[in-house]
Amino acid sequence: MNSNKRLVEEVFSKIPSVDTTIVNEMTKELKNLNKKIIVLDDDPTGVQTVHGISVYTDWSLDSIDKGFKEDNSMFFILTNSRGFTADETKKAHQEIAANIVEAAKRNNRDFTIISRGDSTLRGHYPLETKILKETVESNSDTRFDGEVILPFFKEGGRFTIDNIHYVQYDEYLVPAGETEFAKDRTFGYTKSNLGEWAEEKSQGEYKAENMTYISLESLRSLDIEIIEQQLLKIENFNKVIVNAVDYEDVKIFTVALIRAMNKGKNFMFRSAAALTKVIGGVSDKPLLTREELMSEDTNNGGLVIIGSHVKKTTEQFEELKKSDAVEFIEFNVHLVLEPEKFEKELERVVETMNQLITDGKNVAVYTRRERLDLGEGKKEEELKLSVKISDAVTSIVKRLEVRPSFIIAKGGITSSDIGTKGLEVQRATVAGQIRPGIPVWTTGSESKFPGISYVIFPGNVGTKTDLKEVVEMLNKK
Known part of the structure; x- marks a missing residue:
């Protein structure tokens, strides 16, 4: 057990550093995303990186319409679907997607949906994003080219390195598939490599070897154009696996992502809480007193x-x-x-x-x-x-x-x-x-x-x- 655990210090010492001033300068591009960001949270912990943001606890058309009318670019809907059966999850996500499409038409706004899941990979995946994709596509002209998988969550010690997702225990990084979370009675899995995990979860519908991988090396070298090109090639709802060990990695990826989206590419997201903070442009805030x-x-x-x-x-x-x-x-x-x-x-x-x-x-x-x-x-x-x-x-x-x-x-x-x-x-x-x-x-x-x-x-x-x-x-x- 835990034969593959690695020392945090050792792993991090090998990751190239990046100039944060350049990265922060680049994040001005985040403002170029003219879409309402709707985060569906499968339990209420997904707001663990944001502040000043609304959380609606139902997904009625009225609540979603209010979310669209807010000045904020992002709002959360608490689905609590991690406590649902598969059938309840399916029904809820059909209702949510249909109401989002209707509210978007009423408000004449484009939108992006982030399915915020657990940073230790538990939850109704791929069911939730599959249902969202199918329902949005059958109710509108929107088409999704791919799905971005980004479970990095720094505050909880969840890092993706060389496509393997890790959970930090004190000074060790343990592959997610070797943790207690992988043995979850409802949402268990065996793979720690995110490509293999997505293949396992989709029961082989999507193959790890056909997925697109955004490496830490590429992010840390600021290869925005190369990452953008990778994203522009995605089709057939294929999976994009994003490596990340710090917010800088998410910021760099998001700049390339927004460029690709502004060229017409459309993605569904299954992510932990870090992406929501970055894509929603939420500032840092000191801990509450x-x-x-x-x-x-x-x-x-x-x-x-x-x-x-x-x-x-x-x-x-x-x-x-x-x-x-x-x-x-x-x-x-x-x-x-x-x-x-x-x-x-x-x-x-x-x-x-x-x-x-x-x-x-x-x-x-x-x-x-x-x-x-x-x-x-x-x-x-x-x-x-x-x-x-x-x-x-x-x-x-x-x-x-x-x-x-x-x-x-x-x-x-x-x-x-x-x-x-x-x-x-x-x-x-x-x-x-x-x-x-x-x-x-x-x-x-x-x-x-x-x-x-x-x-x-x-x-x-x-x-x-x-x-x-x-x-x-x-x-x-």
């Missing part, structure tokens, strides 16, 4: 909800347990198999939580740490039970009787459900990041707690102590 996040004086405690089960979350949770600033409530979700007991357990959790928050205590509600395992061949049943559990976790927020001083949700699906169903957010604004890769929403006026700071803490992002430090930072002084 406590003063920016705690807008009102309150004696109530804050609420942390921990649903994710990935190794990093469990480590961060263990650190949080060392904090004196938090009271803990375990939610025994395994009782989901016995509905009456499950309802009683939920009532106990809700009652305790409301009391503690009213008493000015910060509360962390966490789902029992052992995974519910129904055995082999029970993927769909497990997914359905996990939806029941997720609904119960969401209802905890619905049944909050007091306004907490802040809310933190740990895990992508957990934070999505809490945002849309628990807090009833229809449109939020991304305030920025509280730690690298950890975004904060400011909830809209329609939500259960308008203007509250809602920290969306991805399951697999952050250092071991980040969760504890974020809670302590927000703890009332």
